Each structure stands twice: as C-alpha cells, then as structure tokens.
C-alpha cells in the first residue's frame with residue numbers, strides 16, 4: 001500500500017447518509033490515496049450492536065464501496081478480540097511504512113479521544129481529521145484540538161463540513177416504525193427491508 005491513507009471506523013449499525021456526506025467532504029479535503037472504512041467488531045465505545053457483524057459489513061459495502069477512493073475493510077471484524085484504534089493504526093502503518101495516516105472522526109467521537117486506549121500511540125501514528133456532525137460543535141472541537149496538541153503533541157485537522165444531521169440510533173428507531181429511508185443509501189435500505197433488520201417490515 002503506498003500513499004496517504006485515511007481510517008474511518010464505526011459501528012455502521014446501519015451506515016447512513018451522514019457517513020456518506022462526511023466521506024464526500026473529507027476525500028477532496030485530505031486527498032488521500034484511499035480511505036479505509038473499518039466496521040468495528042466488538043466496539044470498545046458501545047455496549048453492543050444490533051445487526052450482526054456480517055450484516056454490518058454488507059451494509060458498509062453497499063453504502064461506501066462505490067465512493068471514489070474508498071474501500072471497506074473487514075480487518076477489525078475478522079479479529080476475535082476487541083478492536084482498539086491504536087492496534088488498527090499500527091497494522092496500517094506496518095502495511096504502509098511511508099505516507100501519512102489520518103484517523104477520520106466525527107465531532108462526538110473526537111471529543112472522547114482523550115479517554116481512548118493508548119491515545120499517545122494513536123497520535124504518534126496518525127494525524128486526526130475531525131468533522132462536525134451538528135451545528136454548534138465548532139467551539140468544543142477547537143478546544144479539544146488545542147488540548148490534544150498540548151497534552152499529546154497531536155496533529156489535528158479540522159475539516160470544514162456541513163453535516164447531514166442523522167445518527168444510526170435515531171434511524172434504528174425510525175426504521176422500526178417504517179420510516180428513515182430518505183436518510184439511508186438506497187441499497188442499504190433495500191437490504192435492511194429484505195432482511196427485516198431493526199424490526200423493519202418488508203412490504
């Protein structure tokens with residue numbers, strides 16, 4: 001693997017247009033050789049996922065694999081242990097010894113970065129690209145970026161972004177009452193309906 005690489009992790013339970021919109025902003029902004037979307041296996045930040053790892057991988061491929069410069073990786077999903085971002089970045093660095101690595105995150109995840117496992121290793125391995133996911137988060141993001149730079153010598157790029165304000169958890173609730181299609185990539189909605197995920201009824 002050569003060139004700069006961006007890592008975009010998440011549970012993607014399900015992937016939605018907020019994720020797609022973030023990738024559409026970040027791709028030209030960072031111009032990496034490629035972005036790896038990495039669905040988490042057993043995510044350390046969440047108690048559990050609703051859809052199975054297999055379904056989340058299929059949905060991530062349906063949502064993202066056609067975006068230019070974006071690939072979906074099953075590396076974390078195929079590991080039996082909990083995935084920590086530091087381990088994933090170390091793996092990517094071993095595969096690509098030159099070129100920059102970016103950890104791409106939405107603002108909510110960014111604000112929790114100081115509590116992640118081995119933050120100093122994360123910031124030694126990668127720059128962080130952060131995008132707001134709701135209006136009004138800019139100030140908290142700037143303050144956390146300053147803190148991380150001071151505490152960990154972290155390199156943070158705040159990427160200007162107009163987010164689609166949606167979350168997987170809100171969508172799961174909407175899908176159970178037959179709504180939410182407008183905020184999902186079409187192929188993802190069709191898959192959810194066909195499989196009856198999130199209590200979404202096939203019509």
Ligand code: ATP
Pocket residue numbers: 009010011012013017018019022104105106107108109110131132133134163164165166167168169170
């Ligand atoms: P949940 O509602 O279950 O917490 P989520 O919508 O936050 O899920 P994740 O898969 O946990 O989705 O998010 C993966 C990454 O995408 C995180 O870095 C998160 O901050 C970012 N993200 C999620 N939704 C948006 C959005 N609407 N705009 C920008 N970034 C987003």
